Amino acid sequence: MKVHIKHWSAVAQWRWNTGNTAHDQDDEGDVCGICRVPYEGCCPSCKMPGDDCPLIWGECSHVFHMHCLLKWLGTAASKQQCPMDRRAWVTAERKANDPSSTTVS
Amino acid sequence: MASSAVRAQVAAKWQESFNRLNRNEPGISGLLAFSEAWTLATEFLRPRDLNDPTPRKQYDLNQVRVAFGVIGECRRLPVMMEVFLEDMRKSQHLITREVEVHMALYESNSDPESIRTLVYRLVEWYDTWKPTTDLGSTIISAYTLAFQTHLFSVLPPSFARGIKALISATLERIICQSQDPQDRVLWQAFDTLSLIDRYETLIASIGYEIIESHVKETCAGKWAEPMLGTLRTWMIDKIVPWMLYPFARGATNADEAKTMMQGVGSRFDFHMHKTLCTLRTNEMFDIIVDFPDSTGALQDLKECLARVDQRADLVHALRRAINKRLLHPGADTKDILTQYVSTIKCLRIVDPPGVLLFKVADPIRRYLRDRPDTIRCIVASLVGDGESEDSLVDENEPIQPLQQPEMENYSDPDWNPEPIDAGPDFRASKSSDIISTIVSIYDTKDLFVKELQVLLAQRLLAVKDGNIDRERRNVEILKIRFGEAALQVCEVMLRDMTDSRRIDQHVQSQKASQMHPTIISRHFWPALESSDMVMPGQFQILQEQYAKEFSVFKPDKVLRWLPHLGRVHLQLELDDRTLEADVPPLEAAFIELFSENDIWTVDELVLRVGSVTRTAAIKALATWVDMHVLKEDSEGVFRLLNVAEGPTPESRPQILKPVAGELPPVMSVQQQQAEQMKIYWKFIEGMLTNLGSLPLDRIQTMLKFAPGYDRTVEQLGGFMEAARREGLVSVKDGMWRLGK
Numbered sequence: 001m002k003v004h005i006k007h008w009s010a011v012a013q014w015r016w017n018t019g020n021t022a023h024d025q026d027d028e029g030d031v032c033g034i035c036r037v038p039y040e041g042c043c044p045s046c047k048m049p050g051d052d053c054p055l056i057w058g059e060c061s062h063v064f065h066m067h068c069l070l071k072w073l074g075t076a077a078s079k080q081q082c083p084m085d086r087r088a089w090v091t092a093e094r095k096a097n098d099p100s101s102t103t104v105s
Numbered sequence: 106m107a108s109s110a111v112r113a114q115v116a117a118k119w120q121e122s123f124n125r126l127n128r129n130e131p132g133i134s135g136l137l138a139f140s141e142a143w144t145l146a147t148e149f150l151r152p153r154d155l156n157d158p159t160p161r162k163q164y165d166l167n168q169v170r171v172a173f174g175v176i177g178e179c180r181r182l183p184v185m186m187e188v189f190l191e192d193m194r195k196s197q198h199l200i201t202r203e204v205e206v207h208m209a210l211y212e213s214n215s216d217p218e219s220i221r222t223l224v225y226r227l228v229e230w231y232d233t234w235k236p237t238t239d240l241g242s243t244i245i246s247a248y249t250l251a252f253q254t255h256l257f258s259v260l261p262p263s264f265a266r267g268i269k270a271l272i273s274a275t276l277e278r279i280i281c282q283s284q285d286p287q288d289r290v291l292w293q294a295f296d297t298l299s300l301i302d303r304y305e306t307l308i309a310s311i312g313y314e315i316i317e318s319h320v321k322e323t324c325a326g327k328w329a330e331p332m333l334g335t336l337r338t339w340m341i342d343k344i345v346p347w348m349l350y351p352f353a354r355g356a357t358n359a360d361e362a363k364t365m366m367q368g369v370g371s372r373f374d375f376h377m378h379k380t381l382c383t384l385r386t387n388e389m390f391d392i393i394v395d396f397p398d399s400t401g402a403l404q405d406l407k408e409c410l411a412r413v414d415q416r417a418d419l420v421h422a423l424r425r426a427i428n429k430r431l432l433h434p435g436a437d438t439k440d441i442l443t444q445y446v447s448t449i450k451c452l453r454i455v456d457p458p459g460v461l462l463f464k465v466a467d468p469i470r471r472y473l474r475d476r477p478d479t480i481r482c483i484v485a486s487l488v489g490d491g492e493s494e495d496s497l498v499d500e501n502e503p504i505q506p507l508q509q510p511e512m513e514n515y516s517d518p519d520w521n522p523e524p525i526d527a528g529p530d531f532r533a534s535k536s537s538d539i540i541s542t543i544v545s546i547y548d549t550k551d552l553f554v555k556e557l558q559v560l561l562a563q564r565l566l567a568v569k570d571g572n573i574d575r576e577r578r579n580v581e582i583l584k585i586r587f588g589e590a591a592l593q594v595c596e597v598m599l600r601d602m603t604d605s606r607r608i609d610q611h612v613q614s615q616k617a618s619q620m621h622p623t624i625i626s627r628h629f630w631p632a633l634e635s636s637d638m639v640m641p642g643q644f645q646i647l648q649e650q651y652a653k654e655f656s657v658f659k660p661d662k663v664l665r666w667l668p669h670l671g672r673v674h675l676q677l678e679l680d681d682r683t684l685e686a687d688v689p690p691l692e693a694a695f696i697e698l699f700s701e702n703d704i705w706t707v708d709e710l711v712l713r714v715g716s717v718t719r720t721a722a723i724k725a726l727a728t729w730v731d732m733h734v735l736k737e738d739s740e741g742v743f744r745l746l747n748v749a750e751g752p753t754p755e756s757r758p759q760i761l762k763p764v765a766g767e768l769p770p771v772m773s774v775q776q777q778q779a780e781q782m783k784i785y786w787k788f789i790e791g792m793l794t795n796l797g798s799l800p801l802d803r804i805q806t807m808l809k810f811a812p813g814y815d816r817t818v819e820q821l822g823g824f825m826e827a828a829r830r831e832g833l834v835s836v837k838d839g840m841w842r843l844g845k
Contacts, residue, residue: 001677001678001679001680001699001700001745001747002677002678002700003642003643003675003676003677003678003693003696003697003700004675004676004677004678005619005620005643005644005647005673005674005675005693006619006674006675006676006685007619007621007673007674008619008620008621008622008644008647008671008672008673008674008693009569009621009622009623009671009672009673010620010621010622010623010648010666010667010668010670010671010690011566011622011623011625011633011666011667011670011671012622012623012624012625012652012664012665012666012667013624013625013626013627013664013665013667014624014625014626014659014662014663014664014665015627015662015663015664015665016661016662016663017656017660017661017662017663038628040626040627040628041628041629047593047596047597048596048597048600049597049626049628049629050604050626050662051659054661055661
């Protein structure tokens, strides 16, 4: 017998590829260190998640909602430091993971 | 003894009396003339028997008048009247007999016509005995009184019944437009005997009854048009002409008649309203069911309630009907809601301030609050689930935000106090918005938004052609009602849908795939049951390919599949046939595995796809069995039918059994009993082998020695009958034996 798939309306969830595979398996997901909202949610000033409210990666390996971090950096108290480890904030180049490993089935 | 003074006084009196009678005529000629006149007059007045065949003596009326004149001159008229009344009293037995004869006739045949004859006859008597009008009204009224007093004393109770029938007949004739000139005569006769005054309540009751029956006849079950107008016309056309006879007799012109009938007329009018009101009150539940085709009835009811104080009755009757017919476990929540909405609409018409509604709605609202699926139903109807034509929401109604109960504004110049029958906890709902009213069943609208989200999720995931315009429209409508913020989540869900399509278009353009996934933002969709199912074979390849393309398109995102959701459209190419199927993923996964291998056990299959329950697995397999793609060879072992096989009769039920219940496969009570009976069959078989043929109760008696046997003879009989159908035993004259 041969099975031909004609059409498959599947359902999937998207996740930010934080490079943290343990996080991918974790159902709860990580939260932004500033607003405590999950990465896949959106920061308090946004209404739409995803591309409208992207993440930002730091060289220090910390990840935040971009809007949250920019707001933080905008304040004088931040001294342009990462709020988690107080190192100077340097936005990392997007880590291009090996695409084959991004699939979680 | 007597003194001379006394004697002189008597003599004077005598002389005076004599002079009065003799009227100063010479000698005693005056006395004689008086005597003659007296004789003539009393003779003339004496009541005579109508049945007396001798013709009535003819009197010269002039002579009689002269005679009355003489008597009057002598001031003897009062005496004559007394004599006349005495005479009449003596003749009263004639009347009594007349009444008895006719009433006996009436009682034997119940024909109101005999009453009519009686009435006419009585009038005849009355007229015959009546003194001439020359004697003045005093004597006539005295006579009339005496006559009537006697008459009423002898009329039996059944006369009331008779006269009622007679009068009803006159009314019916008027209603049928067949005016009978006789009726006028009859009413005059009633009047002469002053029966109308005596039976006034009875006559009125005829009016009430006819109104009642007419209202019931014409209005019951007719709710489309307002009936009050028609009824009023009917009253004017039919009842008023009839009322003229008893209630406006002696009226010389229309105005006078109007004044005379005012009292009774308004009573009749009131009665009409009351009857209609009672009728509608009792029909109220069905009127509400029929709404909006019953608007007429509601307008009537409103008008009636303004005249008749039956609001409490209406509330009571409606509450009782609702309790009996609606608020029970057998009623669908949807039906209850529909009825509730209709009730709101109906009672708004009947009673705009909403007091009635408040009183009636309270039990419904309390009941709905306790039902688990109320919210789901409301939400389904809010978005209009398409299946039901009569949505709770009126399409024409403007969509408006939910209204919050507002405080009374006492500085409002149009402020009115609450209606008098409003209870202490009455809250006037000024809004006419049905949805607000329904949503206010619950204290918070959050529940609705949650439920809405779930419903939207289900519907979005079920969308096949990617057309979500309908859902978008619904969300927009609901935004107006519940506010933008509450529905933000739904907005995200909708955007996920459009984004998914956009992404899919891009991915397809890069590398065509049969896969068209919906990519959702978690945290914004209601919790979807998670599953660790693994799609086998080409499905997994497809998933991986797609995920790869996705990651190329969106480098910072990855996909996480929810493999148990969605639908797969498949084409199966078997040795002798090709078939297409639209199935859930689990089914697709199984059939994919069958393309590797023709025979699988359920356990092996479950192992391959990961965590699915055995029940779900069996259900999925049953789908294929139903399509005759698989066959359950033995329990838990399925084989692919590369070549179609006709379903064998016994195989089908075996397979379907575990499918029937979602619960873990537990044997039913009947199955268990049948299993036990197999043990006892051994005993029976032994018995019949050793003893030949046995009657049923012998078998039962012997089986009772077997341990744990607790069947009744009937159950045993049923079992033996089943065994006979299988050809194991046969029965003849109540004796069972083995074999044919």
